[in-house]
Amino acid sequence: xxxxxxxxxxxxxxxxxxxxxxxxxxxxxxTYYLFWYKQPPSGxxxxxxxxxxxxxxxxxxxxxxxxxxxSTSSFNFTITASQVVDSAVYFCALGDLGEYGNKLxxxxxxxxxxxx
Amino acid sequence: xxxVSQHPSWVICKSGxxxxxxxxxxxxxxxxxxxxxxxxxxxxxLMATSNEGSKATYEQGVEKDKFLINHASLTLSTLTVxxxxxxxxxxxxxxxxxxxxxxxxxGDGTRLSIL
Numbered sequence: 001x002x003x004x005x006x007x008x009x010x011x012x013x014x015x016x017x018x019x020x021x022x023x024x025x026x027x028x029x030x031t032y033y034l035f036w037y038k039q040p041p042s043g044x045x046x047x048x049x050x051x052x053x054x055x056x057x058x059x060x061x062x063x064x065x066x067x068x069x070x071s072t073s074s075f076n077f078t079i080t081a082s083q084v085v086d087s088a089v090y091f092c093a094l095g096d097l098g099e100y101g102n103k104l105x106x107x108x109x110x111x112x113x114x115x116x
Numbered sequence: 117x118x119x120v121s122q123h124p125s126w127v128i129c130k131s132g133x134x135x136x137x138x139x140x141x142x143x144x145x146x147x148x149x150x151x152x153x154x155x156x157x158x159x160x161x162l163m164a165t166s167n168e169g170s171k172a173t174y175e176q177g178v179e180k181d182k183f184l185i186n187h188a189s190l191t192l193s194t195l196t197v198x199x200x201x202x203x204x205x206x207x208x209x210x211x212x213x214x215x216x217x218x219x220x221x222x223g224d225g226t227r228l229s230i231l
Contacts, residue, residue: 014188043207044224045160101148101167101213102220106159113144 006107023092031097122223139210145190147214
């Protein structure tokens, strides 16, 4: 069965601190996708990144960076120099490669609170 | 701009009412649409997968007679919560996908409150 674990329920940091959100996944599939989404208080899901299991290169996008370690089944997300606007719930998700679409299994989410 | 439009964004109704939620793909033809449910302070759980022109596939534990899904066209899927009860109160989010293995696009969600 597919499973995503986000062990950190809630993280509080002070503005400008770096913060890393952990994500560990389980799957029997050899090919899959990994995602990170941000959900602000308004509720909509904001897509942050999608990573194919074949591509273990780390990625940086502005203040965001992702570390994909297939050997440990982890896909961690780091925010550098956090800002108050980063406060939200962050979800890691695992997607299969279905013929008709990719079912997503979400982790429980990590609440990030950035204080000024 | 929004790629997927979900309507309504907020519904309050009495117990026993049936509620229809629409999910429209605005910029592309959605071969597949997904419906998720999110209870307060919890994660998103997949309810069902719908492919245009065929019956929806429901996840284990989701009552198909309770949550009716129609995907009659490549741009519209609807979720009808029949005879809704307070325990159905939740945040419902749809997503649409065009070609398989292309990124999904999520709607903004519908907050359903049953009194």
